[in-house]
Structures are given as C-alpha cells and as structure tokens.
Amino acid sequence: MKIASLNTVHDFLTKSYGLTREETEKVLETYGCVVTETLTNLHKAVIAYDNEDTSRYAHSLKGALLNLGLDFHASEASFLEKDTQNGVKENHIQLVEQLIATLHNIIDASLGQELGKP
Amino acid sequence: MMHFTPQQGRDLKKIAPLQVLLVDDDAAQRMLLTMTLERAGYEVLEAENGQEALDVCKSNPDIRLIITDLSMPVMDGFELIKAIRADQVRYMYLIVLTSTEDKQSVIRALSLGADDFLCKPALPEELKLRTMSGFRMLQMESTEELVFSMAKLSEYRSEETGCHLERVQHYTRLLAVDLSETCPELHLSSAQADEISRVSPLHDIGKVAISDAILHKPGRLTREEFEEMKKHTLIGGELLHDIYEKTRSHSIQIAFEIAKFHHEHFNGNGYPEGLKGDDIPIAARIMSLADIYDALTNKRSYKKAMSHDEAKEIILVERGKQLDPRVIDSFLRQEEVWQTIADQFIAVS
Numbered sequence: 001m002k003i004a005s006l007n008t009v010h011d012f013l014t015k016s017y018g019l020t021r022e023e024t025e026k027v028l029e030t031y032g033c034v035v036t037e038t039l040t041n042l043h044k045a046v047i048a049y050d051n052e053d054t055s056r057y058a059h060s061l062k063g064a065l066l067n068l069g070l071d072f073h074a075s076e077a078s079f080l081e082k083d084t085q086n087g088v089k090e091n092h093i094q095l096v097e098q099l100i101a102t103l104h105n106i107i108d109a110s111l112g113q114e115l116g117k118p
Numbered sequence: 119m120m121h122f123t124p125q126q127g128r129d130l131k132k133i134a135p136l137q138v139l140l141v142d143d144d145a146a147q148r149m150l151l152t153m154t155l156e157r158a159g160y161e162v163l164e165a166e167n168g169q170e171a172l173d174v175c176k177s178n179p180d181i182r183l184i185i186t187d188l189s190m191p192v193m194d195g196f197e198l199i200k201a202i203r204a205d206q207v208r209y210m211y212l213i214v215l216t217s218t219e220d221k222q223s224v225i226r227a228l229s230l231g232a233d234d235f236l237c238k239p240a241l242p243e244e245l246k247l248r249t250m251s252g253f254r255m256l257q258m259e260s261t262e263e264l265v266f267s268m269a270k271l272s273e274y275r276s277e278e279t280g281c282h283l284e285r286v287q288h289y290t291r292l293l294a295v296d297l298s299e300t301c302p303e304l305h306l307s308s309a310q311a312d313e314i315s316r317v318s319p320l321h322d323i324g325k326v327a328i329s330d331a332i333l334h335k336p337g338r339l340t341r342e343e344f345e346e347m348k349k350h351t352l353i354g355g356e357l358l359h360d361i362y363e364k365t366r367s368h369s370i371q372i373a374f375e376i377a378k379f380h381h382e383h384f385n386g387n388g389y390p391e392g393l394k395g396d397d398i399p400i401a402a403r404i405m406s407l408a409d410i411y412d413a414l415t416n417k418r419s420y421k422k423a424m425s426h427d428e429a430k431e432i433i434l435v436e437r438g439k440q441l442d443p444r445v446i447d448s449f450l451r452q453e454e455v456w457q458t459i460a461d462q463f464i465a466v467s
Contacts, residue, residue, distance in 0.1 A: 016241050023153060030146040059189055060144065062217060066238040067150055078219065 006105070012069025032107050035064050039100050039107075042080075046096045049088040054096075055081050061099075073099060135161040136253055137178065141171040141186035141198065142215065147238075151185065154242040155249065168193025172201055175210075183211045183252045185236070185245075188223050196230055203231040211252040215240060265373070269319030271326065281463035282412060283319040288459045289408035291315035296448045297404070304400050304444070310372070314401045317373035321380050321405050324354025336420055351378050351390050375399035380406050383440045395442075403442040407433065407449055410441070415460050426457045 006028075013024045038061045045053035062077035076099060084092050138160045142148050145166075152162045163178060165171040167190040175181050184202070188195035195214055202210050213234045214227040224235050233255070234248055269283055294311035297304055325333060328350050332343050339347060355378030362370040379393060379402035386394035414429035424432075430453065437443050449456065 016239065017150060017154065018157075018242060019153065027146065027149060027153075030149050034144060034146045056189070063144060063187075063238055064146060066217065067147060067240075069239065078217070 009068045009070065016069065031064060031068060035061070035103060036107050038064065039096075039103065043096055043100060046080075046084070046088055046093050051084045051086070051088050054084040054088055054092065058084065070103075073102065134180075135159055136183070137161045137163060137181045138249060139163045139165060139171060139174055139178075139181050139184045141165045141168065141184060141190070141195070143167055143187065143190045147187070147215075151240060151245060154240075154245050157242075158246045158249070160249065167191055168195065168198030168201070171198055175202075181210070182208065182256050183213070183249065185213045185215065185249070187215045188227060196226060199227060199230045199232050209256065211256055213248055213252060265317060265369075266319055268323060282416070285412050285459055285463045286321070286405075286408050287315050287318050288463075289411060289456060290318040290404050292452050292455060292459075293404045293408065293445060293448050294401075296451060297400070297444065300448065300451075301444050306400055310401075313369050313372050314376070314404060317369050318376060318405055318408070320354070320358065320373040321376045321409060322350060322354065323357060323373075323377055324350035324352065327353045338420070348381070348389050351381055354378065355390075372399075372401050375401045376405045378402070380409060382406070384442050385439050388440070398442075403445050407441050407445050410436075411449070411456065412460075426453070426460065 009028065010024055013019050013027055014021075017023075017027075019027065038057055042054065042057035042061060045057055058077045058080035062074050062081060065071075065074035065077055076095060080092060080095060136159075138155050140148050140151055140155070140162055141164075142151075143166050148164050152164065155162045163174055163181065165174050168186070169192050171184065171186065172193075175184075184198075186195045186198055193201075199212055199214075202212065211234075212232045213236055214224070214232045215236050215238060216223050216227070218237045227235065234252065236245060236248055266283070291311070291314075294306065294314040295308065298306040298308050298311045328347060332339065332346050335343065355374055358370055358374040358377050361367075362374055376399075378390065379398055382388035382391065382393045382398045382402060384395060384398065384403070386392050388398075411429055411433065414424045414432060415426060417423040430450075433441065433446060433449065437446050
C-alpha cells in the first residue's frame with residue numbers, strides 16, 4: 001500500500017504546475033479543506049450504505065487526488081466510484097476508512113492542525 | 119473624406135486579455151487552473167456550476183472560451199453544453215474536464231457539442247496549449263466573418279444583385295467537392311474544397327478600387343474602360359497577397375489565387391497573365407464557371423437574366439476555351455442542384 005506523504009504532493013505541485021512555495025502552500029491549504037470535506041461526506045455516505053452519494057463523493061475525491069499527483073489513491077477512489085454503483089459492501093467501508101487513515105497525515109500537515117480519525 | 123476620431127478616454131494601446139470562464143464545483147481545482155491560466159495571460163472568471171456559468175456569460179458577453187467540469191451540482195457540465203449550444207449568438211469554444219478512464223462522458227460531451235477535453239490532472243502545458251488552440255479556432259471564425267464582411271462591402275459598391283456572394287459560395291462548394299472526389303489528378307482535398315468555397319466571396323474584392331463611372335456604367339465598356347476594369351484582378355490579388363504575407367493563412371492564399379486568376383481562360387486568352395490550362399489554379403478555374411453562370415442567370419443593368427438552359431448552352435460553348443472541361447463536367451453532373459440554388463437565392467431588386 002502506498003503511503004501518501006506531504007512531500008510527495010508538494011513535489012508534484014511544484015514540478016508539475018511550476019508553483020512557487022507560497023502558491024503550493026495556498027493550494028495545499030485549499031485542497032486540505034476540500035479533501036477533508038469530501039472524505040467526511042464519503043464516510044457518512046458509505047456507512048449509510050448510500051451507493052449514489054458514495055459514488056458521487058468518490059468521484060470528487062478521485063479528481064482532487066489526481067490533481068495532487070496521488071494516482072494510486074485516485075485509482076482507489078475510482079474503484080469506489082464504480083463498484084458502489086451497484087450497492088455498498090463491507091469492503092467499500094473498509095477502503096474508505098483506509099483512505100482516510102492514509103490521507104490523514106497529508107490533510108493534517110496541509111491544514112496545520114489535528115483531525116480526529118473516524 | 120471620412121475622418122476617424124478615436125473615442126475619448128479609450129487607450130488603444132491597452133488590449134484587454136482574453137477571457138476564460140472556469141466552471142467547477144471544486145474550489146481547489148479552480149484555483150490550480152486559474153493560476154496556470156492567469157500566468158499565461160488570460161483573465162479568468164469562475165463559476166461553481168452550470169447555472170452560475172450561464173449567468174456569468176450573460177453579464178460578460180466577451181467570453182468565448184469555457185473550461186468546465188462535468189459532474190457538478192445544480193446544473194452539470196452536460197446540461198451547460200446543451201444550454202450554450204441551444205442559445206449561442208457567437209460561437210463558444212467548450213473544453214470539458216474529465217478523468218482518463220471516463221471515455222463515455224467524453225463521448226457524450228463531444229456529441230452534445232463540446233470541442234475538446236482535458237484529462238485530470240490538467241497540467242499547465244497541456245492546459246495552455248489546448249486553450250491557445252481554442253482561441254485559434256475562434257480567431258479563424260472571426261477571420262471568416264471578416265472575409266465575408268470585406269466581400270459584402272465590395273458587393274454593395276459594385277451593385278451586384280443581392281445574394282450573388284451566397285450563390286457563388288454554394289456553386290463553388292458544389293464544384294470543388296465534386297472535383298475533389300472525381301478528379302484525383304487535380305490533387306484537391308475535401309478540406310481545400312471547403313476553403314475554396316469559404317473564400318470565394320473575395321473574388322471581386324479588387325473592384326473597390328475601380329471608379330464608379332466604370333463600375334456602374336450601364337452600357338458596354340470602351341476598350342480603355344475595359345482595360346481599367348481588368349485591373350480589379352491585379353488589385354484584388356495584390357491586396358490579398360499583402361494579407362497573406364502578414365498572416366500566412368492558407369485560406370488567404372487561395373483567396374489570392376481566386377481574386378487574381380478567375381478571369382484567366384483555359385486556352386490562355388484570359389487576363390491578367392494569360393495563364394493556360396492547369397497553370398491556372400484550380401480554385402480560379404472553379405470560380406470562373408461559378409461567376410459566369412451567376413452573371414448569366416441574373417439581371418444586370420445592361421442585360422436581362424437568362425434561364426438555366428440558356429446559360430448552360432453558353433457554358434458548353436466555352437468548353438476548353440474559357441472554361442476547364444472537367445469543371446464543366448462537374449457542373450453538368452449537378453445542374454439540378456445549381457438550378458435549385460439559383461431559385462432559392464433570388465435577387466430582390
């Protein structure tokens with residue numbers, strides 16, 4: 001399992017988008033908020049076995065992760081987006097919680113604050 | 119003589135940046151794309167969904183290029199594309215944002231009228247290139263509007279019967295497309311066929327420099343007057359050559375060929391250079407027949423309109439003389455359609 005790190009994302013943003021340090025930090029802060037909100041909504045949807053909302057939030061998460069250069073985790077979000085369309089299962093919940101745990105350290109670092117794990 | 123007075127308070131040295139409307143419910147995505155586009159010199163406007171995008175377009179009529187996500191609340195990208203295409207006055211270039219494996223969405227968006235797509239992550243180089251490409255396409259459309267406006271100006275001055283340019287455009291398209299399919303030795307592609315038709319309205323642009331006395335003379339021209347009138351081919355050619363030098367536009371090159379050589383004769387007895395046979399650009403040979411047919415079948419100040427059959431008889435006599443036999447054959451293959459066009463675009467005098 002690939003572990004996402006803030007450095008990975010930082011490097012990707014700097015090299016791929018040619019952002020300055022200040023711009024990268026601004027982008028990370030915004031993404032921190034976006035990903036946090038999306039993950040929260042995704043978790044709520046998946047534990048409610050709401051396949052429509054789960055798929056929708058997984059789609060949003062996929063886009064955000066692609067933009068951050070986190071292709072592996074984007075592919076996990078993509079799997080959730082497609083596989084939950086026919087119904088949420090136990091493995092989907094596990095995957096979401098795994099994603100939250102994995103992305104947790106990036107979000108914490110980008111927002112500069114502690115976030116409680118689900 | 120008209121004097122142009124620039125509007126007060128307007129600094130003509132400052133050119134407003136091109137505007138791009140970015141539509142995405144993801145604020146972070148908008149931020150990333152905006153940074154890239156602004157760095158490339160564009161002015162970026164943002165909207166969070168399709169409905170907001172439509173509102174922004176209404177208050178900013180200069181927006182011509184939109185980059186939109188597909189999945190959005192309130193109004194998604196598909197509905198936005200549909201709404202824009204249903205109601206547009208000027209063409210909007212639409213680029214959709216999508217993910218690599220979502221081919222179905224791309225196909226759906228393109229079939230609804232999107233022009234291009236960008237896969238996430240939309241990296242700066244690709245985003246800039248696709249945006250530039252979009253504006254280039256829009257510029258071509260503007261060039262076409264300009265071409266037609268220029269041609270219309272010369273038409274008004276020469277007092278040609280109304281719809282002459284429209285008819286000629288249709289006739290040249292019929293000939294060019296047919297010849298591209300039936301005469302491979304002419305090396306005429308379907309893209310070139312389209313170009314010939316598009317720039318055909320410029321064939322008589324040189325007439326803007328011919329005096330009113332000659333241009334509007336009701337009777338036959340004297341020898342000297344005819345020599346003067348012939349200069350419209352050289353003048354039109356020179357004008358379009360100058361534009362070609364600046365733009366290197368292939369369409370303008372074809373327009374130059376048409377304007378300068380559409381009075382050359384297949385047997386070498388034409389003007390301005392006495393070119394013969396295949397030395398005459400095919401675009402000019404096509405224009406020649408279209409122009410002659412339209413002149414014969416429409417009223418002029420010095421003559422009545424002929425019927426289709428009367429015009430056809432004259433055209434057949436010119437086989438191999440004034441006109442290229444292959445172009446005449448193309449006309450004969452489609453003469454019913456020519457008659458329909460002639461009937462549809464009747465001059466209102």
